[in-house]
Amino acid sequence: MKKLKLLSVIFLFSLLFISKEGFSQIKYSFAFEYSTAFNLGDASNFIDKPSWGGFSTSFKAITNKKITYGGEIGWNIFNTDFTGTTTFENGAVTGYQGRYYNYVPILVNVGYAFQNSRKSKITPYIQANVGAFYIDQQLQVGVATLENTGWNFGFGPELGLIYNAGNNLGITFNAKYNYALSNGGTNYGEKTVGDGTYSFFNVNIGIAYIQ
Amino acid sequence: MKKKIFSGFLSKMAIVIPVFFAVIFSSCYYDYGLDSDTNYDMVVTLYNNNYDFATVQNYYLDPTVRSLDGGNTSSYGSTIISTLTSNLNDLGWTQITDSATARSTPNTVFVGSGEFTTTTTEVSCGYGYGGYYGWYYPDYYCGYSYTYTTGTVAILMADLSLPLTDGKTAIQWSGTLNGLTNSSGGSTGGTPQQRITKGINQAFSQSPYLK
Numbered sequence: 001m002k003k004l005k006l007l008s009v010i011f012l013f014s015l016l017f018i019s020k021e022g023f024s025q026i027k028y029s030f031a032f033e034y035s036t037a038f039n040l041g042d043a044s045n046f047i048d049k050p051s052w053g054g055f056s057t058s059f060k061a062i063t064n065k066k067i068t069y070g071g072e073i074g075w076n077i078f079n080t081d082f083t084g085t086t087t088f089e090n091g092a093v094t095g096y097q098g099r100y101y102n103y104v105p106i107l108v109n110v111g112y113a114f115q116n117s118r119k120s121k122i123t124p125y126i127q128a129n130v131g132a133f134y135i136d137q138q139l140q141v142g143v144a145t146l147e148n149t150g151w152n153f154g155f156g157p158e159l160g161l162i163y164n165a166g167n168n169l170g171i172t173f174n175a176k177y178n179y180a181l182s183n184g185g186t187n188y189g190e191k192t193v194g195d196g197t198y199s200f201f202n203v204n205i206g207i208a209y210i211q
Numbered sequence: 212m213k214k215k216i217f218s219g220f221l222s223k224m225a226i227v228i229p230v231f232f233a234v235i236f237s238s239c240y241y242d243y244g245l246d247s248d249t250n251y252d253m254v255v256t257l258y259n260n261n262y263d264f265a266t267v268q269n270y271y272l273d274p275t276v277r278s279l280d281g282g283n284t285s286s287y288g289s290t291i292i293s294t295l296t297s298n299l300n301d302l303g304w305t306q307i308t309d310s311a312t313a314r315s316t317p318n319t320v321f322v323g324s325g326e327f328t329t330t331t332t333e334v335s336c337g338y339g340y341g342g343y344y345g346w347y348y349p350d351y352y353c354g355y356s357y358t359y360t361t362g363t364v365a366i367l368m369a370d371l372s373l374p375l376t377d378g379k380t381a382i383q384w385s386g387t388l389n390g391l392t393n394s395s396g397g398s399t400g401g402t403p404q405q406r407i408t409k410g411i412n413q414a415f416s417q418s419p420y421l422k
Binding site for chain 1: 218250251252253254255256257258260343356361389390391413417418
C-alpha cells in the first residue's frame, strides 16, 4: 500500500514536472519592431539609399515541436532627391528628380525555433515568409510625377532571435530578404515609372511580449 | 496576474503604437511638393535608336517657333532659333535655308520647334496630427491648393525622305524643355531666355549619338 502511495506521489509529481516543463516553454510572441531596409537589384537602381524609417509588427507562435508560425505587417519608406541626368533606353532626362518607395508587406510565415525553453535567454529561429507587398513607387521629374502602385506577390527567408529579458518582455532581432514579383505595372495616361521586381533586405530590432 | 500584465502591456502599446505611427507618418512620408528654392527645369530627349544619325549631313530649321497655345509666333522665338542653329552647326551639319532644296537633298533632317504654357491646380493632401478620444493619431486631410504654370519648349527632328508611319511623319529625335514660368528657377535659374538657352544646350549635350 505504501508502495502504491509512493508510486502515486511520484506519478503525480511527474505530471507536475511535465506540466511545469510545458509551462516553461515560449508559446508565442507579439513584437513591435523598428525596421530598416536596404534595396537590392533593380530597386537599388531606383533608390540606393537605405531606409531608416520603418516599422514591423509580428505575431509568432511556437509549438512544442519548435515549429513556428505567424504573421507580420510592416512598412518601409525610401526617398531620395537629386538634380542630374538619367539616361534610359531611348533617351535621357535632366533636372530635379524626387524618388520614393513605400513597401507594406503583409506576410504569413512558418519556420523552426532552435530552442523554445524559457530557461535559455535566446531563442534563435529561421523561417520562410510569403504574402502580399503593397508597393508605391513614385518618380517626380520637374513638376511631373509618374507612379506605379499595386499589390505584389512576394516571399523570402528570415533569420532572427528572441531574447528573453524576463517578466514576459523580449527583445527581438532579425534579418530578412524580401522578393516581390512584378504587379504588371500601373499606367497613368500611358506613363509608368516601372514594371519590375522589387527586392530588399530588412534588419529589424524591437520589443516583444512573450508568453 | 498574467492577464493584468498582458492587458497592461496592450494598453501601453495602444498608446505607443498610434504615436509611433504619427511620428513615422510625419517624418518619413516625404511629399515632393513644389517649393521656391528648387530648380524644376527639366530637359527630356527621346530618339529612335534604329535611326542612323551618323548619316545626317544637312538640316533645315523652320525659322518660325510655333506658339502651340494660340498665337502664331513665340515671344522667345529668336532665342530658340539662334540656340538651335548654334547646336546643329556644332554637330557638323550644314544648314539648308530653302525647304524645297532641303527636301531634294539627301541626308537632310528637318527641325521644328514650338512652345506652350500649362496652368495646373493641385490640391495637396497629407497626414497631420488629429485628436480622437485623447489620443493622437495620423489624420489624412486635403488642406490647401496651389496653382503653377509651366512653360514648355518642344523641338522635333524628322527625316522626310523616310516613308510615313501610320500616315504620319516619324520623329527621329525630340527635345522637350519644361519649367515653372512664375519662378526664377531657383538659385541656379535665370531669365527665361537664359533658361531656354541652357535647356536647349543641355538637350544636345545629353544626346551624344547625334554626332
